[in-house]
Amino acid sequence: xxxxxxxxxxxxxxxxxxxxxxxxxxxxxxxxxxxxxxxxxxxxxxxxxxxxxxxxxxxxxxxxxxxxxxxxxxxxxxxxxxxxxxxxxxxxxxxxxxxxxxxxxxxxxxxxxxxxxxxxxxxxxxxxxxxxxxxxxxxxxxxxxxxxxxxxxxxxxxxxxxxxxxxxxxxxxxxxxxxxxxxxxxxxxxxxxxxxxxxxxxxxxxxxxxxxxxxxxxxxxxxxxxxxxxxxxxxxxxxxxxxxxxxxxxxxxxxxxxxxxxxxxxxxxxxxxxxxxxxxxxxxxxxxxxxxxxxxxxxxxxxxxxxxxxxxxxxxxxxxxxxxxxxxxxxxxxxxxxxxxxxxxxxxxxxxxxxxxxxxxxxxxxxxxxxxxxxxxxxxxxxxxxxxxxxxxxxxxxxxxxxxxxxxxxxxxxxxxxxxxxxxxxxxxxxxxxxxxxxxxxxxxxxx
Amino acid sequence: xxxxxxxxxxxxxxxxxxxxxxxxxxxxxxxxxxxxxxxxxxxxxxxxxxxxxxxxxxxxxxxxxxxxxxxxxxxxxxxxxxxxxxxxxxxxxxxxxxxxxxxxxxxxxxxxxxxxxxxxxxxxxxxxxxxxxxxxxxxxxxxxxxxxxxxxxxxxxxxxxxxxxxxxxxxxxxxxxxxxxxxxxxxxxxxxxxxxxxxxxxxxxxxxxxxxxxxxxxxxxxxxxxxxxxxxxxxxxxxxxxxxxxxxxxxxxxxxxxxxxxxxxxxxxxxxxxxxxxxxxxxxxxxxxxxxxxxxxxxxxxxxxxxxxxxxxxxxxxxxxxxxxxxxxxxxxxxxxxxxxxxxxxx
Numbered sequence: 001x002x003x004x005x006x007x008x009x010x011x012x013x014x015x016x017x018x019x020x021x022x023x024x025x026x027x028x029x030x031x032x033x034x035x036x037x038x039x040x041x042x043x044x045x046x047x048x049x050x051x052x053x054x055x056x057x058x059x060x061x062x063x064x065x066x067x068x069x070x071x072x073x074x075x076x077x078x079x080x081x082x083x084x085x086x087x088x089x090x091x092x093x094x095x096x097x098x099x100x101x102x103x104x105x106x107x108x109x110x111x112x113x114x115x116x117x118x119x120x121x122x123x124x125x126x127x128x129x130x131x132x133x134x135x136x137x138x139x140x141x142x143x144x145x146x147x148x149x150x151x152x153x154x155x156x157x158x159x160x161x162x163x164x165x166x167x168x169x170x171x172x173x174x175x176x177x178x179x180x181x182x183x184x185x186x187x188x189x190x191x192x193x194x195x196x197x198x199x200x201x202x203x204x205x206x207x208x209x210x211x212x213x214x215x216x217x218x219x220x221x222x223x224x225x226x227x228x229x230x231x232x233x234x235x236x237x238x239x240x241x242x243x244x245x246x247x248x249x250x251x252x253x254x255x256x257x258x259x260x261x262x263x264x265x266x267x268x269x270x271x272x273x274x275x276x277x278x279x280x281x282x283x284x285x286x287x288x289x290x291x292x293x294x295x296x297x298x299x300x301x302x303x304x305x306x307x308x309x310x311x312x313x314x315x316x317x318x319x320x321x322x323x324x325x326x327x328x329x330x331x332x333x334x335x336x337x338x339x340x341x342x343x344x345x346x347x348x349x350x351x352x353x354x355x356x357x358x359x360x361x362x363x364x365x366x367x368x369x370x371x372x373x374x375x376x377x378x379x380x381x382x383x384x385x386x387x388x389x390x391x392x393x394x395x396x397x398x399x400x401x402x403x404x405x406x407x408x409x410x411x412x413x414x415x416x417x418x419x420x421x422x423x424x425x426x427x428x429x430x431x432x433x434x435x436x437x438x439x440x441x442x443x444x445x446x447x448x
Numbered sequence: 449x450x451x452x453x454x455x456x457x458x459x460x461x462x463x464x465x466x467x468x469x470x471x472x473x474x475x476x477x478x479x480x481x482x483x484x485x486x487x488x489x490x491x492x493x494x495x496x497x498x499x500x501x502x503x504x505x506x507x508x509x510x511x512x513x514x515x516x517x518x519x520x521x522x523x524x525x526x527x528x529x530x531x532x533x534x535x536x537x538x539x540x541x542x543x544x545x546x547x548x549x550x551x552x553x554x555x556x557x558x559x560x561x562x563x564x565x566x567x568x569x570x571x572x573x574x575x576x577x578x579x580x581x582x583x584x585x586x587x588x589x590x591x592x593x594x595x596x597x598x599x600x601x602x603x604x605x606x607x608x609x610x611x612x613x614x615x616x617x618x619x620x621x622x623x624x625x626x627x628x629x630x631x632x633x634x635x636x637x638x639x640x641x642x643x644x645x646x647x648x649x650x651x652x653x654x655x656x657x658x659x660x661x662x663x664x665x666x667x668x669x670x671x672x673x674x675x676x677x678x679x680x681x682x683x684x685x686x687x688x689x690x691x692x693x694x695x696x697x698x699x700x701x702x703x704x705x706x707x708x709x710x711x712x713x714x715x716x717x718x719x720x721x722x723x724x725x726x727x728x729x730x731x732x733x734x735x736x737x738x739x740x741x742x743x744x745x746x747x748x749x750x751x752x753x754x755x756x757x758x759x760x761x762x763x764x765x766x767x768x769x770x771x772x773x774x775x776x777x778x779x780x781x782x783x784x785x786x787x788x789x790x791x792x793x794x795x
Contacts, residue, residue: 190789191601195781196685216780220687340485342517342526344694345725349687350779362727371705372717373526402779404516404691406488 004058004124006033008117009044013071014106015063019117021110029114030121033061040064041102042075046086046387047360047368049100050380053090053132059099059124063116066104076104077440081424085390085437088419089383089412092322094331098123099130131331132379163210163269166300167241170267171205174239180265181236184221186214196221208241210300212275215282217396218242219249220352226259239265241300243274245284247293248394248429249352255434256392258355268296284397284410287316294430316414334379340405341378347399347409348385353392360384386412391420391435394428459630459646466621466628469642470497473552480522481554482515489515491522491553500555513599514771518560518697519553523584524567526694526720530580533706533714547580551588552640559604559771561592561616563697566767569760570700589636592617594653601772603785606661608765612653622653629653664765665791670754673791680742682787685780686724688741692748692774692782693722698756698767699748701728723747749787 010016016037022029038044041064052060062083064076083102091097101120105113171183185208187197194213198221199205218240226235242250247268254261270292273285292299322330345362348354361369361381369380386409393413400410420426424436461469473479474495481500483492494500534541564585571581594612595602604610614620618637622629629651632638693699703721708714721728724745729738738744756767768784775783 189781189783190786191775191781191783193781193783198684221685337486340488340490342694342720344690344722346687346689346691346779349689370707370717371703371719372707373719398779402687402689402691404695404777406486 002125002128004032004121004127004129005056006030006059006061006121006124007052007057008033008035008061008063009038009041009048010035011041011064011076012037012039014065014069014104015041015113017107018063018105018109018113021108022114022117023110025110027110027114029117032121032124033117040070040072040075041079042070042072042077044079044083046082047380047384049083049086050090050383051368053095053099053130054376054380056130058127058130059101059120061117061120062100062102063105063113064102066106069106074440078437081437084423085416085419086387089387089390089416091327092319092330092412092415093334093383094327094329095130096127096327098127131328132335132376160209160211163300164208167210167267167269168205168208170298170300171199171208171239172202174265175199175205176202179237180239182225183208183239183241183267184218185241185267186210186216186218210241210269212273214241214243214269215274215398215401217246217249217350217352217398219246219253220350220398222250222264222352223253223258223355226263228259234260234263237263237265239267241267241269242293242295243269243271243396244290244293245271245288245394245396246352247295249396250295251429251432252353252392252394252435253355255432261432266293266295266297268293268299270299270301282397282401283316284395287395316411318408318411319415319418322411335375337407338378338382339375341373341382341407342405343373343378343381344404346402346404347407350398350402351389352396352398353389353394354385360388382407382409382412385409386416389413390416391424391426391437392428393417456631456633458649458651459641460624460649460651461628461630461646463626463628465646467497470500470554472642473554473640477550477552479552479554489513490517491515491519491555514557514560514773516773516777517695518563518771518773519556519590520560520563520567520697520700522551522553522588523564523581524571524700524702524720528580528718530704530716530718532709533716535712535714546583547587548583549587551584552591553588554591554593556590556592556617557595557771558592558611558613558616559602559609559769560697561590562609562613562769563771564590565616566698566756566760566769567700574760589618589640590616591637591640592620592633594620594622596623599772601775602770603662603772604770606785606788607664607768607770609770624651624653662785662789663792664753664788667754667757669791670750674746674750678790679746680740682782682790683740683742683745686741686745686782687780688724688726688744689779690720690722690725691777691779692724694720695773695777697769697771697773698752723751745782749784752784753788 010019019035041062044062049060062079064079065071067076067080070076079102087097087100090100103116105116167185171185174180175183183199185197185199186194187207188209189195194211196216196218197207199207219242222238222240225238228234247266250264250266253259273281276282348359360366361384369377395414395417397410400408403409417428420436426436470479479494480491481494482489483494483499484501485492489501531542531544534543571578572585592614598611612622614631614633618634619640620631620633632641699722701721701723702718704716704718706714706716728744730736738747752768753766757765775785
């Protein structure tokens, strides 16, 4: 029979003592369990769990104090929110959900510890070893997946000219009156490609344009430009051209204290969608529900509103397709996708939410992920990034667009956004509110 | 101006003959060729010639294009284990594993082959020789395929290349009225060609079209503009991602680190690095001499057009082969041709 290796993260105050109690009472616990004593279940970051699976664990058990009894007040609240979200992410990429379990054991509950440990070991034993790697021949077999044939939606005729004029006029006003120091918008380069531009004088505003290729999320540039430096005057207001999806990022960043709302002047454009390289609507636009920016100081609406509501739900069909596949197939699919990654970090750099001064996965002292461009590192990077965006991703899907290797990263973010909405009734960026993952419990997590 | 040699021995072969030949190669050696992987064109091992994505021959892709990553990744892979370190008690043992399989790469475009030549200058022709690169290079035969037209972002003709440059290949193929004209460029290439089976010809390849050339700034020009405000302006939109360097056929920076495999076993790995990345130039103690995006992006252009020619000469005007990948894949539209044209203009 297969003997699984199980890592148990035990809270020092309750569960570790609970395990001791079980030992003192001479209750049998399986030898498969390797206990790691942690100060609090809230300390068990998703990286630690993924690292355990990386290094050959077949199951991970996280035990903490009962809710309401945390020795740090709210540490287990965080675990109670994080771990189910991480579990749904790992399940989505093909790990059996039974391999990760969160439970509560108090210092006196030796019997409960023994019962949970035995149950969990038995469950993992029947599942067998984890398959976290992929062979090249399997990669061929799974490459047919995700061939969702969606009818291409041609980009609608729009009045880009009117919007361009309105943007230029407003930008000129703002710069001439010295209200803003800079306008971040779009321009055409000599090749005719649309790209971000930074305009500092009223004369330069003629460079600004609006067209169906304005894909970049310009709020990405705001944190660096507006960063509050101790002992220095806050930077002057900056105007930014935003689409409805981009505008939500401002709400999230303000909630996370990246800058103050009054430092940003949002030139919101009523959006008919953005097209991809083939001239069809981008995937994010097919599932988009908003025609008008949520955060907006001036609305650039053009002459007509030709927004066509598209899908009734904002879910991407690929998510359902993947969920219907067997776990092993899902795992192979995702590993074959991650395998193409070259760790160029375009996804991370294009993301307005990825604004940590030093990325956890690029720090020299990071033990969670190596420097190599191997499958293990790439998988941890993408899953970790998706987890860090849970409840924060506004769905602008710039990460997927920027990826030179066509990895459907957006699916991970979308999946977690759905998960967060089902559990906490929260959609990122609709209001100035932080991700529910970083707040304490208000009611238990509803597992979907 | 065609750079093919008029006195070279040539053969005229049909598509079927070419495929049969490639099948034969794939049986005996590792054949790497452009293949579609999830809608992307990449150089990947192929078992049979029918797995090859024949660009320019199918209704879906009538245009000849180049794979997303250049052949660089075959000689200088994204991550490579240099050696393994075994430690038990006080004893330390090092173990190297060299790549030693024979590889044939088919469908190499002239810009990529020139990229390999430019990499040779520092990995092969400058001491110390990189033994990993040298092994791969020695065991690999390049079968080139001339381009018939320039892609939307290509500019090889402006930086000294051409659509049918055979110089850096082992065998060169030219498309000719639905057939192929094969030419053995090196001895290594000649060895692969089945002598008796192919029909010799004295036909010569069509002249490649020349279009859209623009002047590239001379070395002196670069020095003058080093401290220019220009770099800060164009880099404002830069995201500091590393796409441009990773898709580039000649970007060759790498980082080295020892990592633990399991207790008592460590590996020294080398992986791609890029000057646009935020951590690239950071030194011990945390100081970052190139803290500004502009300084980092400037380095990329200077490296191609000033540092490389200065250091390796080669008579090459630049370390840029004009493949246009960085233009195509930059998420924010930084355009190297625009920089070159701007520098030509008076400041």
